[in-house]
Amino acid sequence: MLRKILPAALVAACAAGLSPSAIAQTEIQWWHSMGGALGEALNELATKFNESQKEYKVVPSYKGSYPESMTAAIAAFRAGQAPHILQVFEVGTATMMAAKGAVKPVYQLMKEQGEPFDPKAYLPVVTGYYSDLQGNMLSLPFNSSTALLYIDRNKFRAAKIPPVPPKTWKELIAVAEKLKAAGQDCVYTSGWPSWVHIENFSAWHNLPIGTKQNGMGGLDAVFTFNSPTHVKHIQMLADMAKRGLFTYAGRTNQADAKFQSGECAMATISAGALGGTIKAGKTDWQLSFLPYHDDVPGAPQNSIIGGASLWVMSGRKPEEYKGVARFFAFLSRPEVQMEWHIKTGYVPITQAAYELTKKSGFYDKNPGRDTAVLQLTHKPPTENSKGLRFGNFVQGRTIIEEELEAAFAGKKSAKAALDDAVRRGNELLRQFEAANR
Amino acid sequence: MEKRVVFRSAWLPYLLVAPQLAITIVFFFWPASQAVWYSFQLQDAFGLRTQFVGLQNFYTLFKDPNYLASFRTTAIFSVAVAGIGITLSLLLAVMADRVVRGAVVYKTLLIWPYAVAAAVAGVLYAFMFAPSIGIVTFWLKGFGIHWNWVIDGDQAMLLVIMAAVWNQISYNFLFFLAGLQSIPKSLIEAAAIDGAGPSRRFWTIVFPLLSPTAFFLLVVNVVYAFFGTFGIIDAITQGGPAQSTQILVYKVYHDGVKAADLGGSSAQSVILMAIVIALTVVQFRFIERKVQY
Numbered sequence: 096m097l098r099k100i101l102p103a104a105l106v107a108a109c110a111a112g113l114s115p116s117a118i119a120q121t122e123i124q125w126w127h128s129m130g131g132a133l134g135e136a137l138n139e140l141a142t143k144f145n146e147s148q149k150e151y152k153v154v155p156s157y158k159g160s161y162p163e164s165m166t167a168a169i170a171a172f173r174a175g176q177a178p179h180i181l182q183v184f185e186v187g188t189a190t191m192m193a194a195k196g197a198v199k200p201v202y203q204l205m206k207e208q209g210e211p212f213d214p215k216a217y218l219p220v221v222t223g224y225y226s227d228l229q230g231n232m233l234s235l236p237f238n239s240s241t242a243l244l245y246i247d248r249n250k251f252r253a254a255k256i257p258p259v260p261p262k263t264w265k266e267l268i269a270v271a272e273k274l275k276a277a278g279q280d281c282v283y284t285s286g287w288p289s290w291v292h293i294e295n296f297s298a299w300h301n302l303p304i305g306t307k308q309n310g311m312g313g314l315d316a317v318f319t320f321n322s323p324t325h326v327k328h329i330q331m332l333a334d335m336a337k338r339g340l341f342t343y344a345g346r347t348n349q350a351d352a353k354f355q356s357g358e359c360a361m362a363t364i365s366a367g368a369l370g371g372t373i374k375a376g377k378t379d380w381q382l383s384f385l386p387y388h389d390d391v392p393g394a395p396q397n398s399i400i401g402g403a404s405l406w407v408m409s410g411r412k413p414e415e416y417k418g419v420a421r422f423f424a425f426l427s428r429p430e431v432q433m434e435w436h437i438k439t440g441y442v443p444i445t446q447a448a449y450e451l452t453k454k455s456g457f458y459d460k461n462p463g464r465d466t467a468v469l470q471l472t473h474k475p476p477t478e479n480s481k482g483l484r485f486g487n488f489v490q491g492r493t494i495i496e497e498e499l500e501a502a503f504a505g506k507k508s509a510k511a512a513l514d515d516a517v518r519r520g521n522e523l524l525r526q527f528e529a530a531n532r
Numbered sequence: 533m534e535k536r537v538v539f540r541s542a543w544l545p546y547l548l549v550a551p552q553l554a555i556t557i558v559f560f561f562w563p564a565s566q567a568v569w570y571s572f573q574l575q576d577a578f579g580l581r582t583q584f585v586g587l588q589n590f591y592t593l594f595k596d597p598n599y600l601a602s603f604r605t606t607a608i609f610s611v612a613v614a615g616i617g618i619t620l621s622l623l624l625a626v627m628a629d630r631v632v633r634g635a636v637v638y639k640t641l642l643i644w645p646y647a648v649a650a651a652v653a654g655v656l657y658a659f660m661f662a663p664s665i666g667i668v669t670f671w672l673k674g675f676g677i678h679w680n681w682v683i684d685g686d687q688a689m690l691l692v693i694m695a696a697v698w699n700q701i702s703y704n705f706l707f708f709l710a711g712l713q714s715i716p717k718s719l720i721e722a723a724a725i726d727g728a729g730p731s732r733r734f735w736t737i738v739f740p741l742l743s744p745t746a747f748f749l750l751v752v753n754v755v756y757a758f759f760g761t762f763g764i765i766d767a768i769t770q771g772g773p774a775q776s777t778q779i780l781v782y783k784v785y786h787d788g789v790k791a792a793d794l795g796g797s798s799a800q801s802v803i804l805m806a807i808v809i810a811l812t813v814v815q816f817r818f819i820e821r822k823v824q825y
Contacts, residue, residue: 162789162791165792169577169578169792172578172579190577193576194576194577195580196578196580343680343682343683343773344663344682345682346772349682353664356665358664487791487793489790489792493786493791497598497772497773498774500772503683504683504684504774506685506774519596522592522596526574529574529583530576530581530583530795531581532581
């Protein structure tokens with residue numbers, strides 16, 4: 096019986112393998128975490144590249160959320176089946192950088208394959224986030240956003256307040272009090288508490304999150320985000336929460352819906368939430384820079400990015416890497432980036448793409464869509480504001496969020512919460528240092 | 533009175549249990565031994581560098597007050613889920629057993645929730661009790677209750693307990709109902725004729741006869757609360773806010789799968805394994821003695 100089936104199966108397998116497209120093309124596996132409309136935009140990029148040439152075929156596969164696809168890739172790597180390209184979120188950067196031998200640095204790939212690649216083409220905050228100290232870019236920036244303040248002007252008008260976004264936290268509180276007095280239930284909410292109120296807050300006020308240039312200078316960095324200014328800020332939010340001026344929404348993007356549905360009058364959420372805000376159509380939204388504390392010298396500085404970059408996994412054949420390099424060169428083209436920026440709401444990550452979008456008249460027709468770029472490039476980035484790189488930061492962020500929740504719920508003082516977060520975070524950093532010695 | 537079947541052949545009994553043994557070894561013992569092995573190691577995420585660190589992972593865990601707090605959370609959660617789940621389903625089973633008209637409808641409705649997967653149950657509760665848009669939140673507002681489990685740890689705990697109990701009630705209900713139906717009616721009738729009231733009949737006849745079922749359910753429910761509720765926690769709170777619903781198994785998942793810390797996560801699994809083994813032994817040694825078969 097088996098003897099009869101086996102040849103038949105072999106013939107079938109060969110027939111499948113010999114289909115014309117499979118002979119001619121080298122397949123490039125691209126694992127990503129872009130669901131919904133973002134996934135469609137990403138697939139379009141791959142299709143466009145595939146149509147532009149015949150040798151390579153980029154095959155995108157959605158592998159779930161950022162941590163999920165990273166875990167899937169780690170498991171695949173351990174089994175010797177890693178994809179060529181992996182989209183990794185910003186907090187996984189340190190893990191990927193430390194995994195020498197598992198990844199192929201992008202600058203090296205592009206040099207080997209003779210494809211043009213200029214790190215200076217990218218916005219400085221973008222380059223800084225994904226480069227080593229020598230300025231070599233290790234991954235290809237792909238989707239970047241930053242945190243912005245959104246206001247719903249309808250709510251302002253209903254409370255008889257001029258519909259202008261507050262510039263400082265003092266102004267925001269004053270506005271919040273008036274909105275509350277006018278009967279607005281949810282006045283202000285925020286997404287991504289660690290990203291907005293620790294990471295971006297620090298960069299925006301030119302304060303270090305940790306030593307060693309926010310961890311970029313070595314694995315022996317320690318967290319320092321329990322400075323008096325940080326404590327003051329978190330305590331302010333906790334007090335606002337107590338007075339009903341700040342509604343905590345959750346650790347990820349739950350605040351997006353709260354703003355988009357018209358429940359909350361103000362929100363500090365990702366620039367990437369704009370698409371959904373427009374689609375929902377329930378607010379008279381306006382974007383502006385994150386508020387700052389005007390008594391902090393040097394503030395506002397510039398904010399930092401969130402989002403993800405593309406990593407190249409090691410252990411593949413040279414001709415396949417040729418295809419990856421060609422694809423990356425394609426992705427770096429200004430018109431491709433402009434399209435991605437306009438379709439998704441992510442930031443244009445190269446200067447050229449930004450200029451091109453500006454020239455196209457897009458920002459004139461869509462005021463506010465360049466707020467994120469302007470905030471990211473508000474001043475040339477300092478050591479404190481070019482990004483961060485901490486090991487085990489997936490857990491690190493969870494710890495920060497747990498402690499912030501304790502502060503917002505009034506279970507701990509802001510000082511105690513931040514001290515605990517720093518202490519627990521440092522233990523993780525030491526563990527990462529030991530594991531990657 | 534014990535009946536024993538004796539096999540004549542020396543190898544036949546082994547052959548017959550071999551499939552079960554193979555499954556147990558491949559899917560239980562092998563992964564468990566892997567977890568024990570990993571728990572003594574420190575690895576980077578990609579497994580490129582592995583060091584043997586002895587008990588370091590365990591030392592780190594027990595030094596961490598937050599990990600110790602997770603034990604307390606797990607204890608509260610498990611006792612509540614098993615306790616409320618068993619009590620409530622016993623009550624429902626006794627009620628359903630007495631219903632004469634439309635009994636099938638009642639029973640079917642009570643068994644329904646069991647068909648709902650834990651993650652789906654979690655999502656359902658998360659929606660119904662969502663802080664701003666949930667229908668229950670809206671009703672509670674009418675009573676002047678401010679419901680926001682996203683920041684209020686006690687409310688979050690209450691919510692995951694509710695969802696976990698709801699999801700498990702049907703299972704317990706089925707077993708209690710079957711247990712109730714196997715109690716000879718003549719016993720109860722005899723007691724009734726002797727003048728015992730309904731509550732007396734329940735406590736002196738029905739409950740002791742149900743004790744094997746109750747004991748079985750206790751073991752199953754504790755294991756459920758420890759492991760099976762993972763989907764509910766993941767769908768609703770992800771352990772938050774501020775770790776107030778972080779039960780041990782959820783932390784194992786978070787550290788191992790999301791944060792790629794295999795050593796620490798394995799050490800936690802080993803501890804969890806030890807706890808569940810210990811609990812089961814205690815249950816069988818001490819509680820089973822009080823059970824009347």
